Structures are given as structure tokens and as C-alpha cells.
Amino acid sequence: MGSSPFDSWITNDDEVTSLLAQEWDRQTTTLQLIASENFASPAVMAATGSVLTNKYAEGYPGRRYYGGNQVVDEVEDLARRRLTALFGADHANVQPHSGANANVAVYQALLEPGDTILAMRLDQGGHLTHGSPASITSKWWNFVSYGVTPRSDDPDNPGELIDFDNVREQALAHRPKMIVAGATAYARRIDPASFREIADEVGALLMFDSAHVAGLIAGGSHPNPVPYSDVVAFTTHKTLRGPRGGAILCREEYAKKIDMAVFPGQQGGPLEHAIAAKAVSFKEASLPGFSVYTEQIVANSKAFAAALAGEGFRNVSGGTENHMVLVDLREFDAELTGKVAQEVLDRAGITTNRNTIPDDPRSPFITSGLRVGTAAQTTAGMKEGEFATIAALMACALRQRDDEAAIIQVRNDVAALCSSFNPYATFTK
Ligand SMILES: *Cc1c(COP(=O)(O)O)cnc(C)c1O
Numbered sequence: 001m002g003s004s005p006f007d008s009w010i011t012n013d014d015e016v017t018s019l020l021a022q023e024w025d026r027q028t029t030t031l032q033l034i035a036s037e038n039f040a041s042p043a044v045m046a047a048t049g050s051v052l053t054n055k056y057a058e059g060y061p062g063r064r065y066y067g068g069n070q071v072v073d074e075v076e077d078l079a080r081r082r083l084t085a086l087f088g089a090d091h092a093n094v095q096p097h098s099g100a101n102a103n104v105a106v107y108q109a110l111l112e113p114g115d116t117i118l119a120m121r122l123d124q125g126g127h128l129t130h131g132s133p134a135s136i137t138s139k140w141w142n143f144v145s146y147g148v149t150p151r152s153d154d155p156d157n158p159g160e161l162i163d164f165d166n167v168r169e170q171a172l173a174h175r176p177k178m179i180v181a182g183a184t185a186y187a188r189r190i191d192p193a194s195f196r197e198i199a200d201e202v203g204a205l206l207m208f209d210s211a212h213v214a215g216l217i218a219g220g221s222h223p224n225p226v227p228y229s230d231v232v233a234f235t236t237h238k239t240l241r242g243p244r245g246g247a248i249l250c251r252e253e254y255a256k257k258i259d260m261a262v263f264p265g266q267q268g269g270p271l272e273h274a275i276a277a278k279a280v281s282f283k284e285a286s287l288p289g290f291s292v293y294t295e296q297i298v299a300n301s302k303a304f305a306a307a308l309a310g311e312g313f314r315n316v317s318g319g320t321e322n323h324m325v326l327v328d329l330r331e332f333d334a335e336l337t338g339k340v341a342q343e344v345l346d347r348a349g350i351t352t353n354r355n356t357i358p359d360d361p362r363s364p365f366i367t368s369g370l371r372v373g374t375a376a377q378t379t380a381g382m383k384e385g386e387f388a389t390i391a392a393l394m395a396c397a398l399r400q401r402d403d404e405a406a407i408i409q410v411r412n413d414v415a416a417l418c419s420s421f422n423p424y425a426t427f428t429k
Contacts, residue, residue: 031349035212039241039376040281058263093250108261118144125326171199177204179195181225348394380421
């Protein structure tokens with residue numbers, strides 16, 4: 001079993017050292033196809049493991065509650081400057097500990113409790129923070145939702161795309177104070193201009209939740225929502241390939257309210273080590289190589305979708321324009337649920353997640369869909385050919401799911417493939 005080069009300092013804790021080695025082994029010998037995951041660079045990980053973890057810095061640069069923040073102020077300012085430059089925004093807040101925190105802070109900053117928010121249906125791609133009954137968001141604010149168009153058998157117009165007529169209808173009917181664009185399980189480009197038009201029609205604020213596609217936007221592979229949105233919130237660890245965390249961009253007029261909502265509204269001391277790592281990732285995302293990376297992500301998911309279709313799977317919305325493919329398993333095998341598929345693939349060394357698909361007849365715990373993403377394995381250097389191979393391996397494992405020897409064979413093939421694509425071999429100092 002190998003170990004990551006970052007574990008060598010943990011010399012006095014055998015238990016944690018062993019677990020880190022096991023996780024390194026898992027990440028480098030099995031396929032990481034969770035659409036929200038990636039491999040952060042060694043530079044990002046080094047900043048995350050830096051002395052900045054020692055520092056308390058409640059407040060913002062130049063306005064801290066504790067002393068000793070001269071260097072930390074520069075770190076956070078650097079992160080903010082890099083981020084506003086990357087997306088062309090007025091103001092950045094880089095303190096949210098996660099994407100969920102960022103979203104709640106936005107609602108808290110710009111809305112009153114009980115205000116209406118129009119967001120995407122959770123069972124059609126929306127996120128928990130878009131008003132799930134289980135989320136605090138639905139207890140504080142009144143969520144109404146829009147969905148996708150019905151599925152059609154016309155290959156030129158397969159449907160299952162955001163239904164802008166429905167967005168407008170719902171906006172006119174409910175007069176939301178805020179419209180949320182953005183999704184967690186949606187494989188198509190999201191057009192910020194259409195959302196802006198509807199927001200203007202009803203006098204609503206527009207928040208773009210670009211958690212999944214922030215990296216694709218930074219790389220120029222997806223349209224930038226910043227010019228169209230009042231606020232853009234996102235995670236830094238998905239396609240953007242930074243440390244685990246969140247960030248918010250907004251127009252100057254909302255800067256103060258957003259900052260107040262993050263601290264002291266939501267959080268205490270910021271994670272300055274994570275903020276330094278965010279700064280590193282924002283620089284990485286501004287380099288020309290990052291656009292090459294995001295173009296490859298999209299090319300890989302298109303190849304992946306085509307190969308999956310060739311194996312008999314149906315892709316929701318007929319394909320993909322981003323880093324993910326949402327697979328409807330029913331046409332491949334009517335008996336196969338998302339839950340079982342995820343479990344079988346796990347045994348075969350292919351890490352995915354079950355996901356509801358539009359109009360899913362099964363419960364969110366069982367599902368008829370599977371979500372797969374290409375961001376992580378693209379970082380590891382995989383191209384279209386490897387994703388075609390992965391589609392074949394997935395189909396092979398799922399067809400022979402009751403045959404343990406066949407699953408082991410797939411697992412061995414997966415390990416052989418992964419051995420040629422160590423994610424940390426592609427990064428250079
Ligand atoms: C992932 C995601 C979030 C939440 O991010 P966490 O860091 O997991 O809290 C919010 N919105 C969308 C659309 C997401 O995909």
C-alpha cells in the first residue's frame with residue numbers, strides 16, 4: 001500500500017496514518033466518478049496543512065477582532081483579489097466553510113424570514129439548500145419550485161431541460177423575492193440571461209448557485225453568471241479543484257450585507273488555511289492550462305455519455321454539456337435501482353452515487369438513476385478513450401452483478417487502468 005507524500009509528518013499516530021494510507025490507496029486504485037469530487041493539487045493541500053490553521057481572525061482584513069493578523073489579512077485579501085479577477089465580480093467573500101453555509105448566508109443577507117424563494121425542484125436537480133424539508137432553509141424561507149420539461153423521444157429535442165416557461169409561470173404566480181439558478185444533478189448548461197430576464201420581470205433578486213460548475217465557468221467552458229446575477233455562490237472543491245469550502249461573489253451594493261451574514265451572522269473564526277488554499281486554487285484556475293482542463297472535462301463527459309448510451313443506458317436530457325452524466329438505469333435493466341447499481345459499482349472499484357431522475361417512480365433512497373462525473377479522473381489525465389472503457393466496465397459489472405468472479409475481474413481491470421493515471425503524477429512543482 002502506498003501513501004501520499006503529505007502524510008510523512010504524522011509519525012506519532014499510527015491509527016490516523018494507517019487510515020490516511022488506506023484512503024490514499026482507495027483514491028488511487030479505484031475510479032472516482034462522484035460528480036462533486038476532484039483531486040486538489042499538492043499546492044492546495046500544502047496550504048490547507050499550513051500554520052494558518054493556528055490563527056484566529058474573526059472579522060475581515062483590516063477589521064479583525066484579534067491582533068496578529070497582518071499576514072492573514074494579506075492572505076485573505078489575495079484570495080479576494082484573485083477571485084474577483086477570475087470571475088469579474090465587484091466583491092468576494094472567501095470565508096464560507098462550505099457551499100451550504102454560503103447559500104444560507106446569502107438568504108440571510110438579502111431576505112427576511114418567511115420571504116419566498118423560487119428554486120429548482122429537488123427531485124429534478126436542485127440542492128438540499130434550495131428548500132429541502134430536511135434543510136434549515138425550508139424552515140426559515142418559503143420555497144416554491146420550477147422543474148424541467150417533459151422527456152420526449154425526439155432525439156433532436158429530448159426534453160428534461162430547465163423549463164423557462166415554468167420558471168416564468170411560477171415567478172409570476174408567487175412573486176418570489178429571490179430566484180435561485182443552479183443545480184446539483186443537471187447535465188446541461190444553465191443560461192444566466194434567461195433567469196435574469198425573468199427575475200427582472202417580477203422584481204426578484206437573482207442568486208446563481210454555481211457550486212458544481214464554478215470551475216467550468218473559470219475555465220471559460222460555461223457562461224459566466226456574474227454579469228447577470230446579484231449574487232453568485234459556489235463551492236471551491238468541485239470542478240474548481242480547490243480546498244473543501246465555499247465562496248460568494250456579489251455586486252458592490254450587497255457587499256456589506258453579505259459579509260455581515262457570513263460573519264458574525266453564520267460563522268465564527270474563518271479557516272485561513274483553507275482561504276490560503278482557495279487563493280492557490282484561484283491562481284491555478286486563472287492559468288491557461290485550466291481552460292485546457294475544463295475543455296477536456298466536457299469532452300470526456302460527452303464521450304462518456306455516448307459510450308454509456310452505446311451500452312444501453314439512457315442519459316437524462318439526452319446527453320451532457322458539463323462534467324456530469326445523469327443516467328436513467330431503467331432502459332439498461334428495468335429491475336436495476338440506483339441503490340443497487342451504486343453498491344455493485346462500489347464492489348467493482350467504481351465510485352458513483354445514486355440519484356433521482358426527473359419523475360423518478362422510486363424513492364430518493366432507492367432511485368432509478370446514477371450520477372457520474374468526469375472532473376476528478378480528468379485531473380488524473382484520463383481522456384475520451386478511458387471514459388469509453390469505463391462505460392464498458394460499468395455495463396459489464398452491472399450486467400453480471402450476481403457473479404462475484406466477474407465483479408472481481410472488473411475491479412482488477414479498474415485497478416490496472418488507475419495504475420496508469422495516478423492523479424498526483426500529473427502535477428508538477
Ligand atoms: C454541492 C452543492 C452545494 C453545497 O456544498 P457543500 O460544500 O456540500 O455544503 C450547494 N449547492 C449546490 C448546487 C451544490 O451542488
